[in-house]
Amino acid sequence: VFEDVAKCFDVIFKDDEFKNVIELFETCSQSVAGIKHLYLELTNKEQSKRRCIMDILSHSSLLFVKNLSTERLFDVKIKSKNLTFDDLSELRDRARLIGYSNVHNKNEDHNREIEKLESFVELVGVIEDVIKNLSALYIAGFPTVTDIIDYQVVTCSAGDYQDLHCLYKNLEEKLKSWEQLLCQMYEIYPELTYFSYEQFQTVESFLYNAKIEENHPGYHLLKYIGFEPVLLQQFTLPEKPDGENERLENLGKILTTQRSRSDDHADFEQGYTGHTASILFFVYYMVPYD
Numbered sequence: 001v002f003e004d005v006a007k008c009f010d011v012i013f014k015d016d017e018f019k020n021v022i023e024l025f026e027t028c029s030q031s032v033a034g035i036k037h038l039y040l041e042l043t044n045k046e047q048s049k050r051r052c053i054m055d056i057l058s059h060s061s062l063l064f065v066k067n068l069s070t071e072r073l074f075d076v077k078i079k080s081k082n083l084t085f086d087d088l089s090e091l092r093d094r095a096r097l098i099g100y101s102n103v104h105n106k107n108e109d110h111n112r113e114i115e116k117l118e119s120f121v122e123l124v125g126v127i128e129d130v131i132k133n134l135s136a137l138y139i140a141g142f143p144t145v146t147d148i149i150d151y152q153v154v155t156c157s158a159g160d161y162q163d164l165h166c167l168y169k170n171l172e173e174k175l176k177s178w179e180q181l182l183c184q185m186y187e188i189y190p191e192l193t194y195f196s197y198e199q200f201q202t203v204e205s206f207l208y209n210a211k212i213e214e215n216h217p218g219y220h221l222l223k224y225i226g227f228e229p230v231l232l233q234q235f236t237l238p239e240k241p242d243g244e245n246e247r248l249e250n251l252g253k254i255l256t257t258q259r260s261r262s263d264d265h266a267d268f269e270q271g272y273t274g275h276t277a278s279i280l281f282f283v284y285y286m287v288p289y290d
Helices: 002-013 021-030 032-058 085-101 108-139 145-149 162-188 190-194 199-207 217-224 229-234 244-286
Strands: 059-066 074-078 153-157
Touching (some): 032 059, 032 085, 032 108, 074 085, 153 162, 162 244, 190 244, 199 217, 217 229, 229 244
Antiparallel strands (some): 059 153
16 A cells, blocks of 8 residues: 555656655645644634534524614624624525535435535525515614514524514515505605605604604604694694504605695795785875875
8 A cells, every 4th residue: 555655656746846845845844733733723613613503503592683883774693692693694604615515425414414504504594584674674664673573582493493484474574565555655645755764753753742842853854844843743633553554644644734734824824924015015105194
């Protein structure tokens, strides 16, 4: 066997590309300890990430949170592991790499591991879709998007994350229904087209506030689109409904109705001012002085 190996080296050394390779052995031998340390460190990191992936699949608790400082607007936290979606995304890449490197191993243990890695990749994909739907609902002004996830913990146990699938489907249905409703309400109540994100709730909060607060964000939003906020709060408002769809329609009705009343009030003031000016003109020029 040794002679066979030696013959292989003889063939390699005849190649011009490798003729000086023996001279490098001495240099490399001085770095063997460092190379070994690096190899072990990388191996340990891979094993650590592999264990983390399997632990998450085995048992983990997921909590979705609002995080406006990120581009996604929402994030996920793995309780007891201090992991966020960025960490999960990195682990997903690692799972794909491990799975790809083991694809040619045909023994039963490797097949089970590949199945678990694929399950983890799918898990992170569903988490990503949940975050996308939460962000889309928030941008579209869905009023109770944070209520859906507040204190709701989703679990993954023994590779089963059915609760997460249910949350995703629930958000998907709400998003589709809300987008359809928005299109309908925009056609009926054009005043709603000025708002997005949390601005629906901000304006609603101001309208139903007992006091007129000029520092309230809703005050400035209404001023910006041409309303007189003080006049709006003087009108008797209908009782605020509980449902998301009903709240949106109620806000549209209030703004459209009050816009009409505000315009009538402005026309009245303009007409009153013009009428008063006419009287003063008549008195000034037509009535003789003594």
